[in-house]
Amino acid sequence: MKKQxxxxxxxxxxxxxxxxxxxxxxxxxxxxxxPTLCHHEDLCVAGNCRICVVEVEGQRAxxxxxxxxxxxxxxxxxxxxxxxxxxxxxxxxxVAEHNTQCTTCYRSMNCELQExxxxxxxxxxxxxxxxxxxxxxxxxxxxxEKDDSKCIxxxxxxxxxxxxxxVNALTVANKGKEMKISTFLDxxxxxxxxxxxxxxxxxxxxxxxxxxxxxxxxxxxxxxPKKHVVMNTAPSVRVALGEMLGYPVGTRVTGKxxxxxxxxxxxxxxxxxxxxxxxIIEEGTELLGRLKKILVEGNKExxxxxxxxxxxxWIKFIEHMYPNHLGHLSTCKSPQxxxxxxxxxxxxxxxxxxxxxxxxxxxxxxxxxxxxxNRPEMNSSGYQDVDAGLTTRELGYMIRQAGVDFxxxxxxxxxxxxxxxxxxxxxxxATGGVMEAALRTVYEVVTxxxxxxxxLRITPVRGTDGVKEASIKLENLLDEWKFLEGVEVKVAVAxxxxxxxxxxxxxxxGTSPYHFIEVMACPGGCIGGGGQPIPTNEEIRKKRxxxxxxxxxxxxxxxxxxxxxxxKLYKEWLGEVNGHKAxxxxxxxxxxxxxx
Amino acid sequence: xxxxxxxxxxxxxxxxxxxTKYLILQKSIRREKQxxxxxxxxxxxxxxGGAGFPTGLKWKFxxxxxxxxxxxxxxxxxxxxxxxxxxxILMKVPQKMISGMAICAYVIGATxxxxxxxxxxxxxxxxxxxxxxxxxxQAREMNFDLTIELRMGSGAYVCGEETALIESMEGxxxxxxxxxxxxxxxxxxxxxxxxxxxxxxxxxxxxxxxxVEEFIKLGTQDSRGSKLFSISGDTPKAxxxxxxxxxxxxxxxxxxxxxxxxxxQVGGAAGFCVPRKKFDSTIIGFEGMPTGGSMMLFNxxxxxxxxxxxxxEFFEEESCGQCTPCRVGCQQLxxxxxxxxxxxxxxxxxxxxxxxxxxxxxxxxxxxxxxxANSFSSIVENYVEEMIY
Numbered sequence: 001m002k003k004q005x006x007x008x009x010x011x012x013x014x015x016x017x018x019x020x021x022x023x024x025x026x027x028x029x030x031x032x033x034x035p036t037l038c039h040h041e042d043l044c045v046a047g048n049c050r051i052c053v054v055e056v057e058g059q060r061a062x063x064x065x066x067x068x069x070x071x072x073x074x075x076x077x078x079x080x081x082x083x084x085x086x087x088x089x090x091x092x093x094x095v096a097e098h099n100t101q102c103t104t105c106y107r108s109m110n111c112e113l114q115e116x117x118x119x120x121x122x123x124x125x126x127x128x129x130x131x132x133x134x135x136x137x138x139x140x141x142x143x144x145e146k147d148d149s150k151c152i153x154x155x156x157x158x159x160x161x162x163x164x165x166x167v168n169a170l171t172v173a174n175k176g177k178e179m180k181i182s183t184f185l186d187x188x189x190x191x192x193x194x195x196x197x198x199x200x201x202x203x204x205x206x207x208x209x210x211x212x213x214x215x216x217x218x219x220x221x222x223x224x225p226k227k228h229v230v231m232n233t234a235p236s237v238r239v240a241l242g243e244m245l246g247y248p249v250g251t252r253v254t255g256k257x258x259x260x261x262x263x264x265x266x267x268x269x270x271x272x273x274x275x276x277x278x279x280i281i282e283e284g285t286e287l288l289g290r291l292k293k294i295l296v297e298g299n300k301e302x303x304x305x306x307x308x309x310x311x312x313x314w315i316k317f318i319e320h321m322y323p324n325h326l327g328h329l330s331t332c333k334s335p336q337x338x339x340x341x342x343x344x345x346x347x348x349x350x351x352x353x354x355x356x357x358x359x360x361x362x363x364x365x366x367x368x369x370x371x372x373x374n375r376p377e378m379n380s381s382g383y384q385d386v387d388a389g390l391t392t393r394e395l396g397y398m399i400r401q402a403g404v405d406f407x408x409x410x411x412x413x414x415x416x417x418x419x420x421x422x423x424x425x426x427x428x429x430a431t432g433g434v435m436e437a438a439l440r441t442v443y444e445v446v447t448x449x450x451x452x453x454x455x456l457r458i459t460p461v462r463g464t465d466g467v468k469e470a471s472i473k474l475e476n477l478l479d480e481w482k483f484l485e486g487v488e489v490k491v492a493v494a495x496x497x498x499x500x501x502x503x504x505x506x507x508x509x510g511t512s513p514y515h516f517i518e519v520m521a522c523p524g525g526c527i528g529g530g531g532q533p534i535p536t537n538e539e540i541r542k543k544r545x546x547x548x549x550x551x552x553x554x555x556x557x558x559x560x561x562x563x564x565x566x567x568k569l570y571k572e573w574l575g576e577v578n579g580h581k582a583x584x585x586x587x588x589x590x591x592x593x594x595x596x
Numbered sequence: 597x598x599x600x601x602x603x604x605x606x607x608x609x610x611x612x613x614x615x616t617k618y619l620i621l622q623k624s625i626r627r628e629k630q631x632x633x634x635x636x637x638x639x640x641x642x643x644x645g646g647a648g649f650p651t652g653l654k655w656k657f658x659x660x661x662x663x664x665x666x667x668x669x670x671x672x673x674x675x676x677x678x679x680x681x682x683x684x685i686l687m688k689v690p691q692k693m694i695s696g697m698a699i700c701a702y703v704i705g706a707t708x709x710x711x712x713x714x715x716x717x718x719x720x721x722x723x724x725x726x727x728x729x730x731x732x733x734q735a736r737e738m739n740f741d742l743t744i745e746l747r748m749g750s751g752a753y754v755c756g757e758e759t760a761l762i763e764s765m766e767g768x769x770x771x772x773x774x775x776x777x778x779x780x781x782x783x784x785x786x787x788x789x790x791x792x793x794x795x796x797x798x799x800x801x802x803x804x805x806x807x808v809e810e811f812i813k814l815g816t817q818d819s820r821g822s823k824l825f826s827i828s829g830d831t832p833k834a835x836x837x838x839x840x841x842x843x844x845x846x847x848x849x850x851x852x853x854x855x856x857x858x859x860x861q862v863g864g865a866a867g868f869c870v871p872r873k874k875f876d877s878t879i880i881g882f883e884g885m886p887t888g889g890s891m892m893l894f895n896x897x898x899x900x901x902x903x904x905x906x907x908x909e910f911f912e913e914e915s916c917g918q919c920t921p922c923r924v925g926c927q928q929l930x931x932x933x934x935x936x937x938x939x940x941x942x943x944x945x946x947x948x949x950x951x952x953x954x955x956x957x958x959x960x961x962x963x964x965x966x967x968x969a970n971s972f973s974s975i976v977e978n979y980v981e982e983m984i985y
Contacts, residue, residue, distance in 0.1 A: 047774040048919045050959045061958045061966060067774035082958065089955040093924035126948065128931045128941075130924065153923065172769060172917075175752060177927045179917025 008074045023054055023065035023076055032078055035087065035116050037094070037205050038154035039066040041537045042523070043163060049154050050090050051116060054078045062086055088120040096127035098206065099135070099149035105207040110534055112205035113152060130177075140188035142371040143196035143212060143530075151181055151208035157200035164523055165497040167317065169194035181208075184596055193320045193596065195497065197313035197521040198367025198391075198530015211367045211531055214388040215398050221359040221387070222265045229359045230347065231261055232272040232339045232418070236365040236429030236526040237392045239547035243533040244396030245406040250543030252551055255411020261363075261395075262412060264402045271414045272362065273421030275335035275342070276428040276437070278569070279310065280560035282586055283332045284442045285577045287516055288481075296483050303327040305492075305507065305514040308434050310334045312372035313521025313530070315590065317497050322504050323592035331587040335428065336362045336369055337378055340385030341585040342418065346573050350417055355383060362389045365429070365529030368521065380585050391531025420565040423456075423551070423558030430545040431495035431525035432461035432468060435518040439472060439491070440559045446474060446481040456558055462549075464524060464542065466499040467492060469514075490514045496523040602847035604840040606814060606822040608806075609798055610688055616727075618691065618734045620805045624699045625740055632703050632804065633659060639803045639811045640820035645671060645756070645793035646863060646888030647963065651800060654790055657780040658704040661788035668701045668709035669765070669784065669791045673749045673756040675714060676864035677910060678890035681824035682794040684836045686713075686720055689798070690727045694744065696797030698735070699804055700790055701742045709744045710784075712761050715751040753914035757962050758791040760916065771916045772962035795824055795889070816842030819881030823889060829861075830854050830895035845870055845878040848891070856895040859978070864890035865907040866967035869900070869974040900979040904933065907971050915964060922965025925956040929972055933983060943984045946976060 005016040010027055017026045022045070027034050038049035047067030054065045057075035062083065065076075077083065095117050102108050135149040153172075158181060161170040169192050173182035183192045201209045221227045242253040261269045287306050293299040309315060309330045318326065333341065340360045348355040362369060369389035372378065378385050390398075399406055413419070424440055427433030436458040443451045451458060451472070460470035471490045474481075492514045494503045500519045506512040522528045524541035527548060552558060560566070575581050624632060637652030658666060670693060674682040685693055697709050713720070728744050735742055747765055749755050755764045759773035762784050783789020792800075799821055803811045814821050819841035828834050831852045839848075849857045860870050862878075862885050870878050870885065878885055894903060908930040915922045932949045935941040953969035960966045976983055 045774065047961060050920050050961065053959050061960075064774065064961070069776065085951075086955050086959045089952060090920050090959060093920050093928065093952075096928065097920075097924050127924075127928045127952075128935060130927060130931075153917065153920075155918075175754070175917045176911075176913040176915045176923065177917070178913075179915075179923060 006070045006072050006074075008070050008076060010076045011078055017070055019069075021070050023063065023068050023070060024052060026070055027065065027076075027078060034065050034078055035119065036066055037112055037116065037152065038156060040156050040159075040203050042203065043156060043159040046155055046159065049094070049152070051087055053083060053086050053090070055080050055083055088122060091116050091120045092122045092126040094152050095122050095124060097130045098152055099131045099147070100124055105150070106210050106213065107207035111207060138188050139212065140190040141194065141196065141212065142190070142374045143367040144189055144194065144198060144201060145210050145212050146189060147208050147210070148180055150206045152206055153179060153181065154205060155181070156203040156205065157181060157209055160199045160203045163498065165195070165197060165199055165521070166501045167193060167195055167197075167497060170200060195313040195316040195320070195521060196368035196371045196530075197497065199522060201367060201530050202532065202534055202536045211391050211393070212370060213394055214370070214390055215394045218361055218388060218390065218398070221361075226357055227359045228267045228353050228357050229265075229361060230268045230270060230343045231266045231361050231363060232270045232275070232336075233257065233261075233363040234272045234336070234365055234429065234526060235276060235426045235433075235548065235551075236529060236532070236544065237363050237395065239429065239527060239544045239551065240365065240392050240532045241396055244393065245399060249540050250547045252547050254551065255413070256406060256409040258414055259409045259412040260399045260402075260404045260406055263404050264398060268415045270339075270417075270419045271421045271425070272335045272339055273425030273428070274418045274563065274565060275338040276425035277422055277560035277563040277566050278338055278586070279332055279335050280424060280437050280441050281566060281577055282582060283308070283330050284438050284445065286330055286332060287438070288442065288446070289578060291484060291487075291515065295487075305512050305517045306330055308518045310428065310434060311519060311521045311526075312366065312368035314497065314500060314519045316368065316371070316593070317500060317521060318504065319591055319593040320595055321501070322508060325504065325507055326590040326592065328507060329590055331589065333378075333586055333588045334372065336364060336389065337372065337385055337588070338586045339418070340373070340378070341381050342569075344381035344383050344385060345585060346569065347417055355381060359387050360385065362386055363392065363395045364389050365392050365526045365532045367391065367530035369531070377588060393531060393533060396533065416565065418565060420563055421555070422560055422563050423553065423555035424560040425563070426551045426555065427548055429526045430462070430548045431464065431520055432493045432518065433525060433548070435461045435491055435493050435516070437560055438516070441561045443472065443474075444559065444561070446477050446484055448478050455553070461491070461493050461518075464538065464545070466496060467494050467502055489516070491516045491518070493518045495520040495525050497521055602843045603851050604843070606838050606840055608802060608814075608822060609685065609692070609795070609824060609838050615695075616691060616730060616734075618695055618698070618731065618738070620801055621695045621698045621740070622738055624804050625702050625738065629659065629703045632699065635803055635808050636800055638808045641796070641799050641803060641811075642820075642882060643793055644795035644799065644823065644888065646676065646866070646886070648882050648886050651792060651796055654780055654792070655700060655703055658788045658790045661781060663787065664705060665785075665787045666704050666706040667784040667787060667789040668697050668704065668706045669761065669789060670697050670709070670711045670794055670797055671756065671758065671761060671791050672711050672713045672717070672794050673761060674717075674794070675753040675756045676866060676888055676890055677907070678826055678828050678861070678864045678892045679888055680826045681836045681889045683717065684824070685794050685798055686717065686724065690724055691731075692798045692801050693794050694727065694731050696799070696801035697744060698731070698740070698742055699800060700792070700797065702740070704788065704790055707741045707743065709742060710747050710765065711744060712747050712749060712755075712765060715749045718748065721746060752916070753910075754916040754962075754964050757964060760962070761791065762789065769916075771918045772964070774961070793888075815840050816881060816883065818842070818883035823887075825887075825891050826889045827852055827891045827893070829893040830857065830898070831893045841881040842883070843880050844876060845880055845885070846875040848880060849875050849893070852891070853893055854895055857893050858896045858898065859894045859900065861890070861892040861894070861903070861971065863887040863970070864892075865910055865971055866964070868970050869903075869978060871978040900975050900982045901933070901937065904972065904975045904983075905930070908933070911964075911968050919961040919965060921956040921960040922968065925952055925960070925965065926968060928952060929968070936984060946980070946983060950976060
């Protein structure tokens with residue numbers, strides 16, 4: 001059946017569009033710009049900010065273009081006096097409600113309200129300011145700051161928390177002038193089910209939701225001659241940082257980023273990809289160990305499917321929502337925490353530095369990493385393993401503050417020790433990447449052969465589908481692994497906590513068919529993390545993912561077990577994989593939390 | 597005082613007929629559905645909640661929707677300031693309303709209906725439930741499949757808006773939806789739903805009883821039928837009165853005023869203020885000034901600034917807060933008139949506020965925000981001096 005087309009006219013331009021197409025999307029097709037605030041491509045339609053109003057012939061009132069589907073013969077005008085006046089008035093109302101401390105706002109120059117207010121040249125004094133002079137900012141969370149004085153009630157955060165993440169930590173409370181975005185019982189963010197994923201931050205049009213910033217503390221550490229600042233950068237930072245510093249979306253800026261960090265004054269710039277490779281070794285061995293315990297020893301205590309544990313948003317989610325299933329989680333720490341534990345032990349020892357003087361800082365695409373760094377159990381080095389987790393955005397700010405001309409920097413390589421990485425570590429940043437990296441190694445360990453995929457691209461676990469599945473049959477195995485002969489290993493990949501819930505409901509019901517599942521809290525994986533440059537949408541995330549895979553294919557080594565520094569770490573210092581020392585430093589435990 | 601020429605009292609809504617045997621329903625379910633719809637259309641009946649949408653069309657749209665899961669909802673949230681006529685119906689002749697709902701359910705093909713009852717009307721629940729039990733028994737005997745359930749509101753004004761009401765019934769925050777889709781297409785649980793006011797169902801039932809011809813003898817060309825008026829304020833005859841639509845406001849004031857009437861607020865806080873000089877030129881009905889029934893009379897002892905202030909306080913609290921023009925606009929109107937009164941803003945700021953009320957009228961998401969401008973502009977424009985000095 002042919003899809004029905006709807007004929008409409010926008011500003012005199014005739015066009016035919018699909019049924020259910022909104023006026024906003026129709027206007028985009030003919031390059032007519034309509035301002036939006038509450039609208040976000042990732043979220044359901046709200047139609048509540050009213051900045052996108054247009055005139056539809058025959059209607060007394062204006063229509064919100066984001067929320068109004070086209071109808072046959074509709075005649076739309078987007079640029080009339082009535083429309084312009086209404087938009088300007090709506091912008092002025094929002095400005096009156098908003099704390100316009102733009103000069104000092106973290107989101108200045110990256111604020112959608114600021115942009116619209118400038119576009120319509122709104123007078124700050126048109127209306128009476130509604131900002132409570134005694135407003136307070138919720139800084140209770142390690143990860144997220146909530147400043148209601150800057151909130152414009154667009155509810156994007158609420159929709160993000162509910163639709164994309166199924167967390168519902170944020171909600172609308174009260175009505176009328178008291179209406180605000182709140183939490184369960186109006187509790188501070190650190191006392192509710194918030195997973196710290198920061199997806200709300202990425203979709204907040206203003207500075208109402210931001211990550212808690214720690215770059216000033218980092219500057220202090222850099223300036224302190226006694227301190228030895230060790231940085232490590234997560235895989236997905238290098239494919240997104242450029243967006244803040246003048247590069248188009250999807251540009252890989254790895255070498256420039258390293259140079260910039262060295263110029264800023266870090267003592268050592270290392271790579272989280274190193275501990276990503278290390279994670280694969282530990283986690284892959286853990287998986288094989290679990291399979292052995294079940295298949296050979298008949299151990300009923302061991303839990304399958306095993307779930308990945310790299311994503312701290314996901315960890316907090318499962319701790320709140322499925323507290324009785326924590327045994328499924330891999331006990332491996334995330335690459336960030338492995339790095340921190342090693343930075344103050346192995347690294348300090350090898351470099352001859354007092355671990356008390358090592359400041360270990362992770363640059364992450366993530367808001368939840370801040371919380372993770374401050375978990376009480378994360379001190380196996382004898383110190384707080386990771387002193388601070390900074391976001392990609394914070395690093396962007398630091399580079400700007402340092403006056404580094406990013407566009408004209410030379411490339412440099414990561415320092416050593418713990419600077420070497422493989423393509424397998426790099427793809428951790430995209431959804432499916434951990435799974436792909438794990439399969440590349442585990443398959444080779446048990447068969448002695450490379451995974452049977454063209455150029456190591458395990459395509460079934462790639463892409464942006466919410467839940468992806470794959471299976472791989474283990475045949476002609478090495479003697480040591482004969483017990484797995486003929487086993488079809490079933491894996492799944494989920495990203496975005498909405499999809500994690502699908503996976504976990506199966507686990508809870510005892511119907512999960514998988515052996516191993518990768519879960520990332522954020523849509524698209526870490527490249528879509530809550531600490532990444534703003535804005536975000538499907539297209540941006542896809543470009544970052546492409547860049548990650550290009551990074552992988554540009555690496556001389558693409559399998560974690562080939563990382564020579566990792567091999568050296570085990571040989572010279574750590575001992576056995578999954579061994580005693582490894583367990584002490586690289587593994588962790590989880591905490592049951594309440595559901596409210 | 598005898599009624600003046602243009603003012604006709606009627607007594608059909610409470611009077612004459614209220615059958616616990618649901619005879620009108622019995623008769624109606626043997627008729628063709630299309631025939632009933634046509635009758636309702638021909639009667640010219642328009643919604644009695646205030647918006648005045650043609651009832652027959654609403655039923656027709658819902659009936660034409662495919663699928664067999666449809667709903668009928670009676671909007672008994674009666675929250676408009678100054679309105680208390682549904683309360684009388686609910687207490688005195690609930691059978692007429694229930695019968696109207698059942699006829700609607702028959703016509704559109706619904707087997708489930710709800711009465712969304714104003715939270716403050718909790719005291720009526722036992723009596724209403726008793727009548728519903730009786731109805732269910734009668735329906736069983738007629739072999740007519742319809743269950744009617746009571747649902748309680750919780751006091752939010754905005755839940756009288758039909759889509760907010762549906763959201764509330766679905767257990768969500770009472771916030772209006774984007775329209776389209778309209779409830780007749782996607783309503784309760786996403787299914788075709790007719791939402792009508794209490795009095796509308798009573799009228800529909802009445803049309804089925806007395807026939808179109810009798811019904812259109814009441815009222816005028818554009819405003820068919822009679823209407824219940826909730827009359828309050830400076831009047832010696834406060835209460836619920838049934839009058840034919842289409843009267844002059846001057847006739848109304850002659851009957852209900854206290855000989856010192858300065859203004860009448862027609863249609864509640866969401867309605868219009870009519871000053872004395874316009875009484876004679878104002879017709880109460882869809883051809884002139886429509887009303888959900890609220891008529892508030894003010895005499896010369898009243899300050900219109902205080903009247904407006906009171907309405908705006910109401911609105912800034914009762915806005916659902918979802919859309920910008922209504923949430924922020926209501927607060928700005930209130931703060932604005934206060935600032936002018938205190939001389940913190942010049943009198944000319946009233947013009948800015950009038951422009952704002954115009955924006956609210958055309959850019960708000962639902963009828964609540966759109967209608968704040970009605971009372972605001974009609975009071976401000978007619979009583980500028982009272983606003984400033």
